[in-house]
Amino acid sequence: MSESKKFILQEKDIPQAWFNIIPSMPVKPLPMLNPSTGEPLKAEDLYPLFSKEAADQEMNFSDSWIEIPEPVRELYKIWRPTPLVRARGLEKALDTPAHIYFKNESVSPVGSHKLNSAIPQAFYCKQQGVTNVTTETGAGQWGAALSMACKMFGLELAVYMVKISYNQKPYRRSIMQTYGAEVIASPSMSTRAGRDIITAHPNYQGSLGTAISEAVELAMSTPNCKYALGSVLNHVALHQTVIGLEAEKQMEMAGEYPDTVIGCFGGGSNFSGISFPFLRHNLHDGYKTRFIAAEPASCPKLTRGVFSYDYGDEAGYTPMIPMLTLGHNFSPANIHAGGLRYHGAGAVVSRLREDKIIDAVDIPQLESFNAATVFAKAEGIIPAPESAHAIAAAIREALSAKEAGEKKVILFNLSGHGLIDMTAYDRYFAGDLSNYEVPDSEIEANTASLKKI
Amino acid sequence: MSESKKFILQEKDIPQAWFNIIPSMPVKPLPMLNPSTGEPLKAEDLYPLFSKEAADQEMNFSDSWIEIPEPVRELYKIWRPTPLVRARGLEKALDTPAHIYFKNESVSPVGSHKLNSAIPQAFYCKQQGVTNVTTETGAGQWGAALSMACKMFGLELAVYMVKISYNQKPYRRSIMQTYGAEVIASPSMSTRAGRDIITAHPNYQGSLGTAISEAVELAMSTPNCKYALGSVLNHVALHQTVIGLEAEKQMEMAGEYPDTVIGCFGGGSNFSGISFPFLRHNLHDGYKTRFIAAEPASCPKLTRGVFSYDYGDEAGYTPMIPMLTLGHNFSPANIHAGGLRYHGAGAVVSRLREDKIIDAVDIPQLESFNAATVFAKAEGIIPAPESAHAIAAAIREALSAKEAGEKKVILFNLSGHGLIDMTAYDRYFAGDLSNYEVPDSEIEANTASLKKI
Numbered sequence: 001m002s003e004s005k006k007f008i009l010q011e012k013d014i015p016q017a018w019f020n021i022i023p024s025m026p027v028k029p030l031p032m033l034n035p036s037t038g039e040p041l042k043a044e045d046l047y048p049l050f051s052k053e054a055a056d057q058e059m060n061f062s063d064s065w066i067e068i069p070e071p072v073r074e075l076y077k078i079w080r081p082t083p084l085v086r087a088r089g090l091e092k093a094l095d096t097p098a099h100i101y102f103k104n105e106s107v108s109p110v111g112s113h114k115l116n117s118a119i120p121q122a123f124y125c126k127q128q129g130v131t132n133v134t135t136e137t138g139a140g141q142w143g144a145a146l147s148m149a150c151k152m153f154g155l156e157l158a159v160y161m162v163k164i165s166y167n168q169k170p171y172r173r174s175i176m177q178t179y180g181a182e183v184i185a186s187p188s189m190s191t192r193a194g195r196d197i198i199t200a201h202p203n204y205q206g207s208l209g210t211a212i213s214e215a216v217e218l219a220m221s222t223p224n225c226k227y228a229l230g231s232v233l234n235h236v237a238l239h240q241t242v243i244g245l246e247a248e249k250q251m252e253m254a255g256e257y258p259d260t261v262i263g264c265f266g267g268g269s270n271f272s273g274i275s276f277p278f279l280r281h282n283l284h285d286g287y288k289t290r291f292i293a294a295e296p297a298s299c300p301k302l303t304r305g306v307f308s309y310d311y312g313d314e315a316g317y318t319p320m321i322p323m324l325t326l327g328h329n330f331s332p333a334n335i336h337a338g339g340l341r342y343h344g345a346g347a348v349v350s351r352l353r354e355d356k357i358i359d360a361v362d363i364p365q366l367e368s369f370n371a372a373t374v375f376a377k378a379e380g381i382i383p384a385p386e387s388a389h390a391i392a393a394a395i396r397e398a399l400s401a402k403e404a405g406e407k408k409v410i411l412f413n414l415s416g417h418g419l420i421d422m423t424a425y426d427r428y429f430a431g432d433l434s435n436y437e438v439p440d441s442e443i444e445a446n447t448a449s450l451k452k453i
Numbered sequence: 454m455s456e457s458k459k460f461i462l463q464e465k466d467i468p469q470a471w472f473n474i475i476p477s478m479p480v481k482p483l484p485m486l487n488p489s490t491g492e493p494l495k496a497e498d499l500y501p502l503f504s505k506e507a508a509d510q511e512m513n514f515s516d517s518w519i520e521i522p523e524p525v526r527e528l529y530k531i532w533r534p535t536p537l538v539r540a541r542g543l544e545k546a547l548d549t550p551a552h553i554y555f556k557n558e559s560v561s562p563v564g565s566h567k568l569n570s571a572i573p574q575a576f577y578c579k580q581q582g583v584t585n586v587t588t589e590t591g592a593g594q595w596g597a598a599l600s601m602a603c604k605m606f607g608l609e610l611a612v613y614m615v616k617i618s619y620n621q622k623p624y625r626r627s628i629m630q631t632y633g634a635e636v637i638a639s640p641s642m643s644t645r646a647g648r649d650i651i652t653a654h655p656n657y658q659g660s661l662g663t664a665i666s667e668a669v670e671l672a673m674s675t676p677n678c679k680y681a682l683g684s685v686l687n688h689v690a691l692h693q694t695v696i697g698l699e700a701e702k703q704m705e706m707a708g709e710y711p712d713t714v715i716g717c718f719g720g721g722s723n724f725s726g727i728s729f730p731f732l733r734h735n736l737h738d739g740y741k742t743r744f745i746a747a748e749p750a751s752c753p754k755l756t757r758g759v760f761s762y763d764y765g766d767e768a769g770y771t772p773m774i775p776m777l778t779l780g781h782n783f784s785p786a787n788i789h790a791g792g793l794r795y796h797g798a799g800a801v802v803s804r805l806r807e808d809k810i811i812d813a814v815d816i817p818q819l820e821s822f823n824a825a826t827v828f829a830k831a832e833g834i835i836p837a838p839e840s841a842h843a844i845a846a847a848i849r850e851a852l853s854a855k856e857a858g859e860k861k862v863i864l865f866n867l868s869g870h871g872l873i874d875m876t877a878y879d880r881y882f883a884g885d886l887s888n889y890e891v892p893d894s895e896i897e898a899n900t901a902s903l904k905k906i
Contacts, residue, residue, distance in 0.1 A: 005530040008463050077458040078538075078833050085531075089605075107560050109834040111872060148833050152542075171624075174875035177882060178829050376631050380531050380601050381562040419564060419873055422627035429630060 005088060007250035009081035014073055015245040017065040018238045020057075021276040021348060024283045027355055028061060029234075029347040030322035030453065033309060041319050049219060049227050051124035057235035066238065069127075072120045075152055079108045079115070080242065084250035089378035091398070098401040098408045099256060100394060103247045103274060105415050106381065110175065112416030113270045114145035114230055117239035121228040122149035132225035134218045136160040136186065136211030139338030140172025141384075141416060142230030147181035160186035160214040163206035165338060171420045186211040193217050193315045208342055209314025209328060216317045231267030232312060232321070232346045240273025243413060248277050251411065258289055258411035260397050264389040265293035265302060265360065266340040268349040274413035275358070282357070291358040293349070294393035296340045296368070298333040298436040301326050302353055302360035304443055308450040310344055322453060324350040326438075327446030333436040335365050336424035337385040343446075361396070363389045364435040369428040371395050372418065384416035385424050458541060460703035462534035467526055468698040470518040471691045473510075474729040474801060477736045480808055481514060482687075482800040483775035483906065486762060494772050502672060502680050504577035510688035519691060522580075525573045528605055532561045532568070533695065537703035542831035544851070551854040551861040552709060553847060556700045556727060558868050559834065563628065565869030566723050567598035567683055570692035574681040575602035585678035587671045589613040589639065589664030592791030593625025594837075594869060595683030600634035613639035613667045616659035618791060624873045639664040646670050646768045661795055662767025662781060669770045684720030685765060685774070685799045693726025696866060701730050704864065711742055711864035713850050717842040718746040718755060718813065719793040721802040727866035728811070735810070744811040746802070747846035749793045749821070751786040751889040754779050755806055755813035757896055761903040763797055775906060777803040779891075780899030786889040788818050789877035790838040796899075814849070816842045817888040822881040824848050825871065837869035838877050 022028060031040035046055035057066060068076075087100040105113035125133055133155050137143025143159040150157040159181050166173055166185035176183050186206045187194035193213035197204055204210075212229075219227035229236060244261075251257055261278050263271030271293045281287040295302050305324035312318035314328060325344035326332075332341040345353070352358045363371075368385065371392035376382045383391060394412040401408040418425065427433050475481060484493035499508035510519060521529075540553040558566035578586055586608050590596025596612040603610040612634050619626055619638040629636050639659045640647035646666035650657055657663075665682075672680035682689060697714075704710055714731050716724030724746045734740040748755050758777035765771035767781060778797035779785075785794040798806070805811045816824075821838065824845035829835045836844060843865040854861040871878065880886050 004464055005527070006464055008461060008534075010461055011457055011459055074458070075833075081461075109832075109870070151830050152833060170879070171872070171875040174879045174882075175835060175872065178826060178835055178875070178878050180830060373631060377604050377633060380528075380605060382628060382631055417562070419624070419628065420875075422624040422631075422873075425631050426623070426627045429627075 005086050007084040007253040009246060009249060011077050011081070013246065013249060014076050014080050015068060015242050017067050019241040019245060019277050019280065020060060020064055020066055020238055021279065022061045022234065023064045024280055025351065027351060029351040032347070033320040035311070035316060035320050049216065051121065051130065051226050052128055053124035054121055054235045057238055058233055069120070069123060072123050075119045076242070081246045082107050084247055084254070086254065087379055090375060093374060093378040094395060094398050094402065096398040096402040097406065098398040098410050100398055101251065101254065101258070101411045102414045103243055103411070105243060105270070105413060106417035110141070110144040110148055111420065112141045112145065112384065113240060113243060113273060114142045115149065116242050116273065117230065117236045117269065118145035118149035120239050122146065122153045122155055125155060125226050126153040130155065130224055130226050132156045132222055133228055134158045134215040134225060135228045135230065136208060136215040138162050138208045138341060139165055140169050140176070141339055143183070144172055144175045146228055146230070147176040147179035150181065151179045157181040158218060159183045160188065160211040162186055162208060162211050186214050188214060190214070191217040207314060207331060212313035213315035213317050216313065231269040231342070232344065234346065234348055236269045237272035237276070237346060237348060240269045241276050243270070243273035244275060244277030247274060247411065256409045259408045260290045260292060260410045262292045262294060262390050262393045262410065262412035264340060264386050264415060265295040266386065267342050268346040270413050270415040272349060292393050293358060293360040294363050294389040295360060296335055296337055296389060297362040297364045298335050298438060299326065299341055300362045300438060301343060301345050303362050304438070305345070306447040306450060307350060307354055307453050308447065309453065310450055312344065322347050322350060324353060325447065325450065326443055327450065330446045335436065336421065336433070337368065337389060339386040340389065361393050363392045365433055366435050368392050369433065381414070382418045383414060384418045385421050387415045390415070458539050460537040460706040462699060462702060464530050466699065466702060467529050467533050468521060468695050470520050472694040472698060472730050472733065473513060473517055473519055473691055474732065475514045475687065476517045477733055478804065480804060482804040485800070486773040488764065488769060488773050502669065504574065504583065504679050505581055506577035507574055507688045510691055511686055522573070522576060525576050528572045529695070534699045535560050537700055537707070539707065540832055543828060546827060546831040547848060547851050547855065549851040549855040550859065551851040551863050553851055554704065554707065554711070554864045555867045556696055556864070558696060558866060559870035563594070563597040563601055564873065565594045565598065565837065566693060566696060566726060567595045568602065569695050569726065570683065570689045570722065571598035571602035573692050575599065575606045575608055578608060578679050579606040583608065583677055583679050585609045585675055586681055587611045587668040587678060588681045588683065589661060589668045591615050591661045591794060592618055593622050593629070594792055596636070597625055597628045599681055599683070600629040600632035603634065604632045610634040611671060612636045613641065613664040615639055615661060615664050639667050641667060644670040660767060660784060665766035666768035666770050669766065684722040684795070685797065687799065687801055689722045690725035690729070690799060690801060693722045694729050696723070696726035697728060697730030700727060700864065709862045712861050713743045713745060713863045715745045715747060715843050715846045715863065715865035717793060717839050717868060718748040719839065720795050721799040723866050723868040725802060745846050746811060746813040747816050747842040748813060749788055749790055749842060750815040750817045751788050751891060752779065752794055753815045753891060754796060754798050756815050757891070758798070759900040759903060760803060760807055760906050761900065762906065763903055765797065775800050775803060777806060778900065778903070779896055780903065783899045788889065789874065789886070790821065790842060792839040793842065814846050816845045818886055819888050821845050822886065834867070835871045836867060837871045838874050840868045843868070
């Protein structure tokens with residue numbers, strides 16, 4: 001065990017290839033289905049929507065390693081490799097025998113891990129001659145990342161931003177505009193999906209599901225335009241594995257190996273990114289590391305969702321995805337971890353969860369902010385409200401190690417910083433936030449019509 | 454010359470000692486004077502106000518190297534060493550033969566270089582048994598840094614925040630509160646200086662000078678309490694030399710040496726930090742590097758100020774400092790680079806400027822935001838409005854190298870990111886910002902009563 005606080009890699013240590021977990025899975029994920037025919041989708045079916053390479057990666061069930069293109073690695077160098085940090089301050093604050101490490105993805109120029117996938121997705125569009133890209137964003141982390149990536153490759157980008165965030169999070173909107181992106185409050189009049197909702201509910205403040213519908217519609221109706229998604233899908237999780245691959249080398253530098261790996265969970269991208277590279281040693285080499293997805297108690301798809309084919313968006317434009325879902329019309333409580341307010345989990349994570357290969361915990365909002373504050377005071381970094389869920393789960397593990405008197409090695413992903421989320425902290429300190437437990441009846445109502453798998 | 458984009462050091466490369474430039478200066482800075490007696494100050498005279506060690510460092514004219522205490526290096530490890538980056542994107546955007554490098558201090562947890570001095574200042578207070586600390590903050594960068602540092606050492610902190618920033622920059626206020634600091638809008642009723650101003654001008658929105666007066670008054674009237682300042686003074690510049698010392702090693706890794714070194718300029722701390730370690734080779738080894746302080750055209754103390762003894766604050770509580778000054782009652786235009794809105798330059802920089810050892814340029818506000826936007830689109834990082842002045846100066850240099858067809862090596866300090874300053878960018882894009890050139894008459898009026906040196 002080293003005495004260092006941070007474990008620092010050089011640019012040459014940025015991985016050469018992403019790790020695709022699908023070939024290693026004991027049971028493969030089910031295919032996506034065409035919503036109109038019910039037929040399994042092939043990669044070609046996704047070509048109209050996504051870049052060809054992203055679509056191919058989405059359907060790649062055979063290659064464990066997929067090469068990272070050199071222009072993508074070049075741009076990764078803007079902030080990668082990211083540090084792995086031994087959280088000695090937090091260990092001391094908790095008085096735990098556990099060793100706690102975190103991978104610090106907050107050092108990216110947009111403040112989160114989202115760039116890891118934004119850059120390759122933009123690159124693949126550019127490579128095939130696409131000129132325009134669309135996407136949606138909730139809290140704005142993904143939109144900011146894709147704005148930066150598109151600017152780097154000279155692509156035009158239109159971002160549908162959930163209306164309530166557009167109004168309440170002007171900083172993230174300005175960040176996207178600074179990178180030259182067009183930002184539209186969703187629902188908008190620019191799409192049929194948006195117009196329909198505005199007509200029916202003039203004051204509707206938007207949702208991620210609606211924004212996805214709008215972005216997909218615009219991509220499908222605009223020449224030379226593709227759509228990009230920031231989580232949920234296999235190729236997004238794939239790109240995020242740079243996190244875990246770097247962390248694996250850094251844990252080696254620290255002379256330890258994690259007993260527990262933790263990521264917060266919205267659609268699955270940062271959890272997959274930190275976990276899958278370590279999980280491969282469970283699947284191939286008999287390691288016994290435990291993997292914990294930390295989701296908000298107000299959006300508990302992994303612990304209380306139904307395994308079923310469901311849409312990725314609200315209007316039902318996307319393929320049917322085999323997912324643990326709360327129903328695509330589920331409207332998550334307005335918690336401040338906007339990036340975790342999504343109804344379903346990606347196909348791979350859902351399969352792994354069904355097969356009990358990964359664990360999940362539900363974190364109440366107040367516990368997440370308490371954890372965030374303890375962490376900020378101990379480690380000096382104010383975490384994003386999303387990442388705070390991973391911290392809360394890590395604290396639970398560290399305290400149970402203390403109770404058991406066990407030395408345990410815990411690794412979590414700090415997916416982003418909270419410097420642009422201070423309104424949430426203000427409300428927490430003012431006592432304005434509350435917990436929200438979803439009633440069973442709400443989940444039942446939203447999933448009643450879904451066909452269980 | 455290396456092909457890398459970033460040059461990355463390990464924790465062991467964090468300097469063991471800060472570099473004190475005073476022993477190397479051909480003409481030493483004049484002493485500070487006691488404002489009531491007019492006598493030169495001794496270190497002991499500063500003990501009531503500052504920690505003993507900070508006061509001793511302030512007056513240290515003999516030691517070129519001052520050891521960095523181990524607990525300070527330990528906390529530096531939270532984010533140091535910071536990367537040195539070859540700005541290939543910016544070079545390409547400018548189509549210049551110049552090689553542009555920047556030291557990226559924006560990766561600190563509070564987003565700026567200010568932590569480099571906040572941590573040792575808090576440590577020295579803790580070491581001598583101080584329990585309470587006071588300071589002031591304008592835009593909030595220094596206040597956020599000292600809040601984090603004080604929390605790390607278990608010190609209570611009260612921050613006087615300029616009232617207009619307190620109301621307009623709630624995020625920075627919340628950051629300080631998250632670290633547990635008390636934040637008071639200045640002018641306040643808690644001090645005589647504050648009460649006097651509120652009584653005379655009930656709607657006064659505050660200034661850095663007033664906030665300093667309040668913080669100094671509180672420190673002097675509170676048992677076991679010291680005051681800490683984030684710029685201007687010798688010991689603050691000293692602590693910031695970690696920036697340049699790391700950059701020196703990293704330029705070596707890059708196989709180049711800077712022809713020009715640039716920092717933005719408020720009170721002098723980040724400019725001194727990046728410059729002094731390189732400047733020592735000019736002073737000792739005959740190197741010919743050019744040093745450029747980039748100040749806002751609306752606060753042009755280095756180019757148009759008067760070399761004179763002046764107060765550091767508005768109420769006249771501080772010692773008299775030998776400085777290039779616009780007068781301590783000078784009220785800088787309300788530009789968005791709040792950290793550069795200060796009337797004077799520190800004693801060392803003022804002396805170096807008088808002796809033509811360093812250069813200075815004035816950057817109009819619109820040029821700074823244009824440079825910031827070019828940089829963000831080329832390098833992916835949105836700079837703080839303060840740092841944008843250094844970028845603007847670097848762009849001027851790179852374009853003149855292009856005109857001359859010269860390969861030139863330019864290094865600047867990216868003192869912070871702008872993710873919490875997006876309101877300023879919004880206003881820039883909306884065309885709401887303007888330039889402000891200070892009329893000679895205003896400078897003359899404010900400096901008329903000062904005794905020139």
